Amino acid sequence: MKPPTDRELMLEAQRARLSAYAPYSHFFVGAALLAASGKVYLGCNIENAAYGPTNCAERTAFFKAVSEGEREFLAIAITGGREGESPAFCAPCGVCRQVMAEFCKGDFRVILGNAEDIKPYTLSRLLPVTFDKETL
Ligand code: THU
Numbered sequence: 001m002k003p004p005t006d007r008e009l010m011l012e013a014q015r016a017r018l019s020a021y022a023p024y025s026h027f028f029v030g031a032a033l034l035a036a037s038g039k040v041y042l043g044c045n046i047e048n049a050a051y052g053p054t055n056c057a058e059r060t061a062f063f064k065a066v067s068e069g070e071r072e073f074l075a076i077a078i079t080g081g082r083e084g085e086s087p088a089f090c091a092p093c094g095v096c097r098q099v100m101a102e103f104c105k106g107d108f109r110v111i112l113g114n115a116e117d118i119k120p121y122t123l124s125r126l127l128p129v130t131f132d133k134e135t136l
Contacts, residue, residue, distance in 0.1 A: 001038055006077065009034055010115045013077040014087050016042035016057065022083065023047060029057035029080035029090055033065055036072035041065040058096040062103065075109035076100070087114045097127040 004012070009032045017030025024047050031043040043061025047054045055063075058078060065073070080090025089112055092100070100108060106124030113119040 006111045006118050009077040013079045016044050020044040021046045026083040031057040031061040032077045033061040034075045035070040056096050058092050073104050077111040079114050089113050101130045101132050
């Protein structure tokens with residue numbers, strides 16, 4: 001099957017964002033992670049009354065995929081914005097960049113923005129100097 005275009009992956013991220021559970025920040029984030037297998041894993045942020053256990057959309061997508069046996073990834077689309085507003089540019093937090101670095105090389109594609117305005121990055125641009133498995 002043909003891999004999704006950046007715009008198609010972003011549309012999936014926008015769909016994932018609709019499931020966000022964010023009653024504290026009211027900031028809704030969605031992610032769509034493309035595995036090398038061709039499967040797409042969706043993720044949303046999941047908040048918690050204790051705040052600390054909150055999980056970002058990107059990590060939700062990664063952990064779903066890794067828990068189903070995936071280890072190689074090609075791209076992730078991410079979009080965010082306040083509840084009730086249109087999805088917009090939302091850069092991944094540092095913790096999520098570190099999780100990406102665990103499973104992905106520098107050429108892993110990180111697609112930001114929204115379906116109308118796609119801004120493509122690479123992991124090496126977002127996290128140029130890594131602490132990863134090669135370091136240990
Ligand atoms: N959030 C994400 O889901 N991904 C990011 O990369 C940035 C932050 C979520 C966490 C929290 O639920 C809300 O956005 C506000 O920080």
